[in-house]
Amino acid sequence: MKILVVGSGGREHALVWKLAQSPHQPAIYCAPGNPGIAALATCVPIQADDVEQLAKFAKEERIDLTVVGPEVALAKGIVDLFEQQDLLIFGPRKAGAQIESSKSWAKQLMLDAGVPTAAYRVFTDLAQARDFILKETPPVVLKADGLAAGKGVVVAQSTEEALSALDDMMANQVFGQAGAQVVVEQYLTGPEATLLAFVDGTDYVLMVPAQDHKPVFDDNKGPNTGGMGTYSPVPDMTDDVIKQVETTIVQPILQELKQRGIHYKGVLYTGLMLTADGPYVIEFNARFGDPETQVVLPRLKTDLVDICLSIAQSPYEDQDVDQDQNTVQDQEKGTGNPKTPRLSELKIEWFDNAAVCVVITAAGYPGNYKKGDMIAGLAAVETARTVVFHAGTAWQDGAIVTNGGRVLGVTGFGETLQQAREQAYAAVHSIEFAGMHYRTDIGKKAMERSK
Known part of the structure; x- marks a missing residue:
């Protein structure tokens, strides 16, 4: 089996890392990838927004499944293009990706669905x-x-x-x-949280919740970033709160998408504010979160390849599919994926542990930042309880150097949030590069509340 992952950040490294653990033992390609991803996959020099070249590569290389990481590719219609060429791909079509690519469209969608939002x-x-x-x-x-x-x-x-x-x-x-x-x-007040869901157009399965930290400095000070760190589980997201989010937000929004003729497949990201009046939606995204993926996927026990195949193979409502076929795509077209169970038939399980991810950035991020600083200490921190996901790195003269604003995501695991947090920060303290910055309070408040 051949799998192509689109993207080059920490989210894509986490996706490759999890897909590589599959019993299917897939050969993984990543476009364009990064030095961390290169240890697990073959990196392909095609940018994530070059959807035509990505489709050409997938066709020529006889890729069995493509998993899309970044929103830009979804917004450009990569899923539509791949499906037109009979290429199996995981993610929503361009119409569904509007839930992220246009804030005003998403707000109107929420209004029509009766979903609580500001x-x-x-x-x-x-x-x-x-x-x-x-x-x-x-x-x-x-x-x-x-x-x-x-x-x-x-x-x-x-x-x-x-x-x-x-x-x-x-x-x-x-x-x-x-x-x-x-x-x-x-302006809304309250703890923030993220709840992702696997969606196949008909059914959905909620993932374990996570909480991101957007502001660049401790105590949520400074400008917003793409994410400075995250953790899972989230003490504020009790079973009752999750059920409330499911019934007042996830179900109505998926129903509204159906009523608009949008068959949504892939991941639905729900960014939440847990207000005194209940959960409100801050934003929806059309893909895995970054850096939420770096703590959610490590807790996933079920094979991610099976989940992605199930969703990608699920038929659209207007699609005539022979239920007796052994494969979704014609064997002569280069794919031979066995038909997997529908999402509702898969037993998706999670590890009962905790994960904390601390993002290390270049000095100046989210404003102007420097590239090309050599990173030291990476080899020493990779353990069974710690993994370093590369986000903005590159090779230069045989060394790994900084190549983006968010450079690394260091994830620690443990039985509790405290243990996971200790593992993550111990690894962070062993990594060095000029001007490196990170928040020192990722998961701190949650750890205190969980006690």
């Missing part, structure tokens, strides 16, 4: 947006409508900060066309 207004005119903000009492939340690599959200504590963020998005175009339209939201 009150909001959408603006395409800078002057109208400024007038609205001047009348609002801070704090307020501003979101660039399009994809902004997880950095297009500003929680403005003052009117001045809100106006400055608005100018950056709409006038200065710091997020490009993603900021041409801006969503201004009501």
